[in-house]
Amino acid sequence: MADNTDCYDVPQYWDMAFGEDTLLEADFIEAAATKYCNFPVRTMYEPGCGGGRLVVELAKRGYSVTGVDQSSAAVGFAKTQLAKASVAATVQTGDMKDLLPDTKFDLAFCLVNTFRHLLTEEDAIQHLTNVASMLSEGGLYIIGMHLLPPDADEEDEEEWSITEGDTTIDMQLVVEGCDRTTRLETLQFKMTVLNAAGEEIGEYNSGYRMRTYEAAHMVSLLAKVPAFELLDVYDFWYDLEEPLELSDELGDTVFVLRKIG
Ligand SMILES: C[S@@+](CC[C@H](N)C(=O)[O-])C[C@H]1O[C@@H](n2cnc3c(N)ncnc32)[C@H](O)[C@@H]1O
Numbered sequence: 661m662a663d664n665t666d667c668y669d670v671p672q673y674w675d676m677a678f679g680e681d682t683l684l685e686a687d688f689i690e691a692a693a694t695k696y697c698n699f700p701v702r703t704m705y706e707p708g709c710g711g712g713r714l715v716v717e718l719a720k721r722g723y724s725v726t727g728v729d730q731s732s733a734a735v736g737f738a739k740t741q742l743a744k745a746s747v748a749a750t751v752q753t754g755d756m757k758d759l760l761p762d763t764k765f766d767l768a769f770c771l772v773n774t775f776r777h778l779l780t781e782e783d784a785i786q787h788l789t790n791v792a793s794m795l796s797e798g799g800l801y802i803i804g805m806h807l808l809p810p811d812a813d814e815e816d817e818e819e820w821s822i823t824e825g826d827t828t829i830d831m832q833l834v835v836e837g838c839d840r841t842t843r844l845e846t847l848q849f850k851m852t853v854l855n856a857a858g859e860e861i862g863e864y865n866s867g868y869r870m871r872t873y874e875a876a877h878m879v880s881l882l883a884k885v886p887a888f889e890l891l892d893v894y895d896f897w898y899d900l901e902e903p904l905e906l907s908d909e910l911g912d913t914v915f916v917l918r919k920i921g
Pocket of ligand 1: 707708731754774
């Protein structure tokens with residue numbers, strides 16, 4: 661039976677559906693810090709941290725992590741997960757476009773398309789400018805998101821299933837209404853939750869407006885935020901030995917930016 665609750669407001673299920681790569685992503689963040697920073701990274705910031713799967717993992721690894729999310733349900737869940745893991749981190753509700761006063765971080769990261777929630781160039785610039793001003797000189801900002809190459813199919817559909825303990829999540833993602841002029845599309849999620857007997861215990865449907873990016877759009881955006889230089893790009897294999905060429909061949913892309921000046 662469908663529930664009106666937003667998928668982001670049931671992070672206990674959303675994080676399960678997207679949690680498979682958490683260790684790989686945390687390994688990449690740590691290894692990138694070692695590869696690109698000439699100082700030891702101790703403090704990290706995650707705008708749009710959701711239920712805190714990466715905040716918790718990196719806090720367990722000894723980093724001082726701060727996460728911000730606009731969903732109070734997600735922030736509450738992240739706090740519970742931190743308590744369960746007996747680790748500390750700061751998680752709070754807020755808008756990822758905003759500056760956190762009196763804070764400095766060594767590294768920031770924003771994965772799985774969260775950056776694409778910023779729907780206009782102005783919002784993306786405001787966000788990047790504020791993240792840059794919260795980073796120490798030489799600090800990194802790692803952004804992971806899908807690019808939409810010029811010749812890529814605008815329609816897309818994916819389905820996957822994850823089981824943990826007694827719970828199974830069936831996810832269906834359909835990309836709808838992609839408009840290359842406005843650079844907006846909707847990611848329509850249907851998240852079905854099943855118990856150990858295979859009975860449905862919840863169904864959540866949410867559509868998220870996202871901004872689309874070709875490689876050239878990202879290059880043009882970054883040119884407007886001189887506080888960042890693009891160091892390298894990777895794909896979702898997260899292989900730091902294999903930096904890639906930023907081009908229209910790339911779909912899943914991880915940008916490693918460095919704060920300069
Ligand atoms: C795709 S989820 C990713 C969550 C988390 N980063 C992860 O990797 O699991 C995107 C998250 O961004 C949050 N979000 C979207 N727009 C936001 C905004 N303007 N400010 C703060 N959080 C935002 C949503 O509430 C949601 O939790």
